[in-house]
Amino acid sequence: MASKVLVVTSGKGGVGKTTSSASLGAALAQAGKRVAVVDFDVGLRNLDLVMGAERRVVFDLVNVVQGDARLTQALIRDKRLEGLWLLPASQTRDKDALTEVGVGKVIDELRATFDWIICDSPAGIEKGATMAMRFADLAVVVTNPEVSSVRDSDRIIGMLDARTRKAEVGEPMEKHLLLTRYDAARAARGEMMKVEDVLEILAIPLLGVVAESPDVLTASNVGCPVTLNNPASPAAKAYADAARRLLGEDVALKLPEPEKPGLFSRLFGRRAAA
DSSP states (O other): OOEEEEEEEOOSSSHHHHHHHHHHHHHHHHHHEEEEEEEEOOOOOOHHHHTTOGGOOOOOHHHHHHSOOOOHHHEEEEEEEEEEEOOOOOSSSOOOGGHHHHHHHHHHHHTTTOOOOEEEEEOOSSSSHHHHHTTTTTTEEESSSSSHHHHHHHHHHHTTTTTTHHHHTTOOOOEEEEEEEEEEEHTTTTTTOOOOHHHHOOOOOOOOOOOOOHHHHHHHTTSSSHHHOOOHHHHHHHHHHHHHTTTTTTOOOOOOOOOOOOOHHHHHHHHHOO
């Protein structure tokens, strides 16, 4: 299989891009693939925290782009998964330190070694985001079921169709939607957008739906992707299924449903109604 460069992107911050990058990367590695997850959020750098590698960072993406370190010196191998590696971002440099030529060389070098290169994009439409998507073969657009997040994602989809190398040579960019922090009960009450509403607006294929879950936050806080930290959780299963779909498997997509009230709450509800 030829290597694939996947950008995980969104217009809005706080939607779960970094968590999704780590979780999809871990799930692909668990499926036997060699995976490099690259943090493009220069100046902030959170992917190393989510992956539990913050104390092991010596060199970073900017060092490699500018020729101050070799790629092999900057890559950090995950201690839990043999096929998973991290290329961290710099905390002390500016996004302008990323040049198109330099990033292109790093991506080419990663392609020679890894099956999947996952580019964790910063939020917004600035240089870090455009560099993260520039050399991508496909994109996962991470969106929350709220109007502002969906609107910003629509703008990012436009950028993917205009500012990537594939777009400039007339090739279509493969795009997938990952809906995160979804609460089926709130969607049923009209307090957030339903899955079908988001799909109607963004009009790209649905890769997966990750329900709102404390398991995701817990995993991030302990520095372990949720697919490793709690593989039996619904969130981990959603990411694992999404990874299998990226690999071309035909995996049925089961949407989260509102929890049915238990016996006591049903009895209590009847008494209140009476």
